[in-house]
Amino acid sequence: MMNGYQHLGLDERRQIYQLAVTGRSVLQISAALQRCSAAALQRHRSTIYRDLKRNRHLDDEPMFRGYFPTAAQTMADRRRVRGGKIARKPELAAYIADRLSAASSPEQIAGYLRRHRGIREAVCHETIYLFVYGPDGRRQGLWRLPPVARRSRWRRYARKPRGLHIPLANTIGKRPSEIGNRRSFGHWEGA
Structure with missing residues (x-):
């Protein structure tokens, strides 16, 4: 077996294609690849099944329609590109930068893209915020453009404060002494 995980390469995908075209099952393809000593391909059948399904x-x-090795390699390479959806599509990044400079909020941009899907690919407003405050957005100066500052958000599963929060200035120990005498109107509620 191999040490560590290695992505399938184009040669391996070509061998999978040649075996799949003959009508063999995933189990038979896996067994045939493990018997192949020339290329020393030892892949688990789940890896082959996943590659046939995803690509x-x-x-x-x-x-x-079907599994083609060059198309499968292209799809796999495209999935491995670093960065978010906006960083991978320069025309979308340029559109978002243009809309932000025109004083649109990320929520408005995301809503417009969602409504007009035929024009460009839709993105969530959180994705736009990640792009704006990320390294690419900082490099372009986009972090200054949103009309309102990004509000601080709780982490998704963070604990929220519970109970009644009373500031220290309003505790019983800090109240004026005249309240304890109950001589003035308005201090009789506790009587």
């Missing part, structure tokens, strides 16, 4: 090319034409 299947879907096309309107039935003749062009």
Whole structure:
């Protein structure tokens, strides 16, 4: 077995394709790849099954549907690109920067993109905030552009303060002594 996980390469995907075209099952493909001593491919059947499922090319034409090694390699490489959705699509980043400079909030931009999906890909306002306050947004100076400052948000599963919070200035020990005498109007409630 191999030490550590290695991504499937184009040569391995070509061998998987050649075995899959013959109509073999995933178990038979896995066994055939493990017997192949020339390439020393020892892959678990779940790796092969996952690759066949994730990298299947879907096309309107039935003749062009299926698992193709070069298309599978392209899809896998595209998934491994670092950065968020906005960083991977420069035209979307330029649109968001343009809208922010026109004094639109990230919530407004996300709502517009969601409503007009045909124009550009939709993103969540949190994704826009991550981009704006991330390294790419800071480099472009986008962090200054949102019309209101980003409110501080609790972590998703953080504990929230419970109970009644009384400031120290309003505790019984800090009250004036004239209240304890109950001589003036308004200090009789406790009697």
